[in-house]
Amino acid sequence: KQWYQRRVVITAGIDNDNESGSDNEIDNEDEVSESIDDNELSSEDGSDESVEEEDEEGSNQMDTEQTPNDDDVDLSEADENELAEEDRVLGVAMQGLINIRKVKDVEKKEKALKKAKSEQFKVKMLDLVEITFEEIGISNVSVKIVPRLLGIISSSSMASGLIQSKIMLIFKLISRINAEAVTVNLKDHINSSINQIRNVVLKATNRETRALACNFLCKVSKVHASKQESPKVKRRKSTTPQRNVSIEIFLPLINNFIQEKNTKLNKQIFFQIIERLPNVRCDFLKELTSLLQTAISPYHKLQCLLLMERIYSFADVTLANQQQEVIHAISSFLAVLKDLESPCPHHIRKAMQLLQKVILVGQKYDTTSLGNTKQLAASLKDIQLMDVAVKYSDIGHLGRKLLTTLDERKESK
Numbered sequence: 001k002q003w004y005q006r007r008v009v010i011t012a013g014i015d016n017d018n019e020s021g022s023d024n025e026i027d028n029e030d031e032v033s034e035s036i037d038d039n040e041l042s043s044e045d046g047s048d049e050s051v052e053e054e055d056e057e058g059s060n061q062m063d064t065e066q067t068p069n070d071d072d073v074d075l076s077e078a079d080e081n082e083l084a085e086e087d088r089v090l091g092v093a094m095q096g097l098i099n100i101r102k103v104k105d106v107e108k109k110e111k112a113l114k115k116a117k118s119e120q121f122k123v124k125m126l127d128l129v130e131i132t133f134e135e136i137g138i139s140n141v142s143v144k145i146v147p148r149l150l151g152i153i154s155s156s157s158m159a160s161g162l163i164q165s166k167i168m169l170i171f172k173l174i175s176r177i178n179a180e181a182v183t184v185n186l187k188d189h190i191n192s193s194i195n196q197i198r199n200v201v202l203k204a205t206n207r208e209t210r211a212l213a214c215n216f217l218c219k220v221s222k223v224h225a226s227k228q229e230s231p232k233v234k235r236r237k238s239t240t241p242q243r244n245v246s247i248e249i250f251l252p253l254i255n256n257f258i259q260e261k262n263t264k265l266n267k268q269i270f271f272q273i274i275e276r277l278p279n280v281r282c283d284f285l286k287e288l289t290s291l292l293q294t295a296i297s298p299y300h301k302l303q304c305l306l307l308m309e310r311i312y313s314f315a316d317v318t319l320a321n322q323q324q325e326v327i328h329a330i331s332s333f334l335a336v337l338k339d340l341e342s343p344c345p346h347h348i349r350k351a352m353q354l355l356q357k358v359i360l361v362g363q364k365y366d367t368t369s370l371g372n373t374k375q376l377a378a379s380l381k382d383i384q385l386m387d388v389a390v391k392y393s394d395i396g397h398l399g400r401k402l403l404t405t406l407d408e409r410k411e412s413k
Contacts (some may be wrong), residue, residue: 110195137181147196182223186245221246225279247283263285282318312357320365331376
């Protein structure tokens with residue numbers, strides 16, 4: 001009985017263990033089945049990705065197979081005829097390039113040869129021009145050549161170094177021509193060749209070309225004026241007044257210099273004209289006196305003063321006769337300056353210096369009449385009270401000296 005009870009107890013324990021084990025096995029089987037399902041899902045996803053990668057690799061392999069590189073081409077398998085044809089085409093192309101280069105070299109040589117021949121022809125023609133001036137001087141024929149020479153030397157594209165030096169030699173020859181060899185009639189050419197040369201002075205951008213043209217005009221004008229003043233011409237009786245051809249030539253230059261803003265002229269040209277041509281000084285002074293009152297820009301008024309001062313450097317009785325007109329113009333200019341808030345001291349100084357020269361020339365030729373100097377004296381007194389006369393002692397000293405001179409001239413009347 002005891003044995004039986006023990007066996008029952010043992011078998012009951014075994015059964016309990018078996019039941020718990022079976023439960024555990026069931027649980028383990030469930031976990032295993034779940035893990036198997038998860039692995040199957042992951043394996044399915046991985047298989048899909050691997051399939052896609054295999055497809056891409058396959059497509060890439062197909063592409064590489066369809067488009068082989070040039071380096072992979074086996075030339076040994078190419079047809080010899082095809083290679084020969086390609087060599088022939090390449091040779092033709094290279095020969096074409098060589099022929100083009102040869103043609104360009106030939107054209108370049110022909111162009112250089114043509115330029116050399118043209119330059120040689122121009123030099124020979126200039127030799128002929130030089131002989132013409134040597135033989136006949138400045139005549140009605142040779143004067144027509146001068147505008148062409150100036151046109152060549154002013155053009156950088158037409159004048160090479162050899163041609164330019166040749167033209168310069170011709171103009172040096174012209175400057176040495178005697179007055180007896182100058183037979184050109186300026187009145188006949190004033191509207192043709194002389195006008196063209198004057199336009200070169202006005203418009204040429206090259207300063208050397210302007211100087212050459214101006215020197216030529218001064219030379220022919222001086223010779224023409226000297227011939228007009230010769231005894232043979234003076235004995236001729238004429239009811240009509242003789243016109244001054246030199247003034248007709250140079251007066252447009254004066255107007256351009258004073259009135260144009262972008263003028264290419266400078267005062268040195270007119271200094272040269274005033275010095276070389278005494279017959280233009282009086283007419284120049286009349287024109288500058290008028291321009292001093294009408295010029296708008298202070299700069300151009302100053303240029304008028306400088307040119308008038310240069311003219312008065314050559315004392316002449318004809319200049320003394322214009323004393324009243326010049327003094328009136330200077331008085332008007334000083335009246336404008338004194339009304340400015342900050343007048344330019346250089347303008348005041350130049351106006352006073354010119355006034356002093358005018359009075360001295362008048363005293364030299366006993367022209368005691370200065371005209372009405374009330375406005376001038378009033379302007380000088382007002383300038384003496386301005387700061388500019390205090391700051392610049394020379395202006396104050398010159399103003400006091402001019403006032404004293406005016407008072408003395410009044411008392412002498």
